[in-house]
Amino acid sequence: MSQTTTHAFDAAGFDALLASQSEPDWLTTLRREAFEHAEAMSWPERRHEEWIRTDIRTFQLGKFGLPVLEPADCDLTETEPLHQLVEGVALGGRIETVDGCITKESLDEDLAAKGVVFGSLSKLAQSHPELVRPYLFTAFDPDHDKFAALHAAFMSGGQFLYVPRGVVVDRPLHIGSILTDGGTDTTHTLVVLEDGAEATLLHESNSTDAGGAGLHLGSIELVQKPGSNLRYVNLQEWGHKTYHFAQQKAVIDRDCSLQWTIAAMGSSLSKVNQSVDLVGPGAHSQVNGVMFTEGRQHLAYHTLQHHKAESCRSDFLYKAAQQDKSRTVWRGMIKVDPAAQKTDGYQRNDNLVLSHHARADSIPGLEIEADDVRCTHGSTTSKVDEDQIFYARCRGFTRKEATRMIVTGFFQQIFDRITIDSVREALGAAIARQVREYE
Amino acid sequence: MTHVLKIEDLHVSVGDKPILRGVNLTLNHGETHALMGPNGSGKSTLGLAIMGHPGYEVTSGSITLDGKDVLEMAPDERARAGIFMAFQRPMAIPGVKMADFLRHATTNVRRPDRKEGEELIPMREFRKELREKMEHLRMDSEFARRYVNDGFSGGEMKRAEILQLAMLQPKFAVLDETDSGLDADAVRLASESIADIGHQKMGLLIITHHDKLLEHNPPDFTHVMLGGRLVETGGKELAEELHQHGYDRIRKAYPDAEALNQKLLAEEAEEALA
Structure with missing residues (x-):
């Protein structure tokens, strides 16, 4: 793919980006606010607990910029074989992006007829503001840090899935995110399941070059209304010189069930915050994580299971193996609010260190403010x-x-x-x- | 040609501590030998030295299989050469199904020249054989899908070891207390199974404290180990005597070996405390 121009992550780039977009005013307002915040914020400091183990001194934002691209510029035949989650699966719809630019979107007619919406977030913000606006940034905090603020200001393309009340999407949907060497992806994924809805979303991220450089500045928001059921799979295989900064959060209401599987294999440096808020009684989340690192990869995952309502269950297991001189950091937290009685929380991280020079940091945590709960956690690191x-x-x-x-x-x-x-x-x-x- | 596993003047140390002090033992294919002796006498050490455990250093002596130097071989080469040991406490390998483990093991042992990455025995063929062997051993087919020794009861572990013996069909097998921790019915079943699979078909070295496992596997020879040496060898009546009367006669008859045995036991106890 040829990249002629890019929008830099500065004021001029921001203005150029706004000029090139045709999006509703409310979204532009969100962007402007985020950009102002981003400008005012400093880069995370090393002594901050979230960054104490993750060194970003080599990261230079100035090396990256948002591509100014037309879909016609993107060559799909090249990227198709990169996808692994679709093998033998009858899909109900798919969205492809290359460097954040949507190159393909499809949804089966029967699903569309039931009111399912699946496609470009920017387009749908324009055509379906009543579906997008109430939820966008409800499971994402642009003020979390400078990376989050930059993402909110510069997000491009993006994917939106909306499943109406009681609708069961019986075939998995697929999102394929591709980075070209040196490319930048700032896509935002927003998923909304209304009451009793069900869906399976397979999301994979790859670079066209396994050793490729690049920047992913992303966010995932999963919003589940009462009684809905979501299986979300995220396979991250960014190229090994790619920076990956992401905020990923699910907010799940009463009697919801969420199975969230993350496989983190790629990138040079990852700093990801993954959290699940259980906000209605009887909600149940299961989080499965796999990390497998090599070379000098550094993958830091900060996870949170936040129990805000009573009688919820959260089950969390991350397993990681480290080779060569690579390092993983897992810092987990089960937070139980005073109202969240009868919480059943489980948190575990196992590490298998395969080289003398590899390292695993595993830091489980509990913060419990209710008195009638069952929370267990564990962490093992072995050879x-x-x-x-x-x-x-x-x-x-x-x-x-x-x-x-x-x-x-x-x-x-x-x-x-x-x-x-x-x-x-x-x-x-x-x-x-x-x-x-x-x- | 009858296969022969020959152990001559074998001395084995763990760390700098000598355990075996000159063991001589010749196993001919088709023979059954019982190896008995009090705790700490070195019975398991002999088994682990035969398999080549890296923590057990052979300081002198030799082990040969049909004249070939076994001590030169890595543990997996010994397995492929036809030497097997049923472990007293087999290791769990979580996440690896018994059937997958056994398919790989069986392929390697049957095709000793197989290179890493080469094809395994075809799945269908293997499954059929495994199912037959398991039925024969009266094992539930569910067993094949469980993870190797993971969460197994003592009895299940021993049965899994016998199943491996049945699949791998070695020339020589050391059975290290394959009866320990089993109830009377389970021991009888184990005894029958071993007889069925191995008695007179392999060279068996059965390490045991009791005579129950020997019921269906009458030993051609019974050896008594004390203080790291084989102090006495007899027929099956010796196994019966030791089972009924214990080791008092042996301890009195070989005071030097008994002193060494006590010393080793005391050191073991000390280490356990430390």
Whole structure:
């Protein structure tokens, strides 16, 4: 893809971006406010708890800019094979972006007839403001930090899914986000499920070059109304020189169920805040995370399970393996508000450190203000067990085969929780690609 | 040609602590040997040394299989050469299904020259064989889908080890207390299964404290280990005697070995406390 011009992340770039968009005034107002805040904010400081383990001194925003592109510039045939979650899946609709620019959007007619909306967020903000405006930025805080504010000001393209009351989307929907080498993606994903609605959304992020550079400054908002049921899968395989800063949040109401699976394999540096707010009684969230790093990758995930209503259940499991000189940081929190009695919260992070130079930071946390709750948390960090290897070798496995098997088995517990076959297979394959021949 | 596993003047240390002090033992294919002895005498050490556990250093002596130097082989090469051990406490490998583990193991052992990454035994063929073996051992088919030894009861672990013995069909097998932790019915079943799979079909070295496992596997030889040495060898009547009367006679008859045994036990207890 040829990139002739870009909008820089400065005042001139911002004005140029606004001039190139035809979007409703309320959205422009949101952007302006966010831009002002971004300008006024400093970069996160190292001593701030969220950034104490994540060094962003090498990150230079000036190296990146939003592409000024027409859809015709984007070549789809090249990017299609990058998608892994769609293998053998009958999809109900899909959205493709390249460097944040929407190159393809489709939704099956029967779903559209039921009132399902799935497509470009900027276009739908224009044509369906009554669906977008009440929810946009309700599960996202543009003032979280400078990255969040910049995202809100400069978000491009983006995807919007709306499922009306009681409608069941029986085929998965797919979002494919592609970054070209050196590209920038600031897309915003907004998902709204009305009462009793059901949907499965498969979202994967890839770079055209596995070693590619780039910047992703993103946000995901999942808004669930009472009794709705969402399965959301996010496979992150950005190129290994890509920066990935994201705010990801679900707000789930009474009797909702959310299964959120994250696989974080790519990027050079990731700093992600992932949170689930349980705001209505009887809501249930399950979060599954896989991280597998290599080289000098640094992936930092800060997670929150925030219980704001009584009798909710949150179940959280992240498993991570680190190779070479890579490092993962997981800092988790279960927060229980005074009103959230009968909370059942679970939080666990297991790490398998595969090299002497790799590192895993695992920091679970509880903040409980109600007195009738059950919250458990755990964290383990270990190496591959020599006794396991010896046992397997006594059964004819070479050392390499044994290690490979043990590492794959380590992640199996996550796969066992995933209820979508294509996702299980894609994750299995992604991990198999990553597993080395360990000596 | 009859296969022979030959252990000569074997000395084994763990760390700098000598455990085995000159063990001589010849197993011919088709023979069953019982290895008995009080705790701390070195029975499991012999098994682990035969398999090549990296923590067990052979300081002198030799182990050969049909004249080939076993000590030169890595543990997986020993397995592929036809040596097996049923572990007293097998390791759990979470996330790895018994069936997948066994398919890979069986392929490697049956095709000793297989290179990493080469094809495994076809799934259908393997499943059929596994199902037959499991039915034969009266094991629930659910077992194959469970993770290797993960959350298994003591009895289930021992049964899983016997299943592996059945699938891998080694030339020589060391069974390390495959009866411990089992109730009387389970021991009888284990004894029958082992007889069915291995008695007179392999060279068996059965490490046990009791004679129940030997019921269906009458030993051609019974060896008594004390203080890291085989102090006495007899027939199956020796196993019966030790089961009924314990090791008092042996301890009195070999005071030097008994002193070493006590010393090792005391050191073990000390380490356990520290």
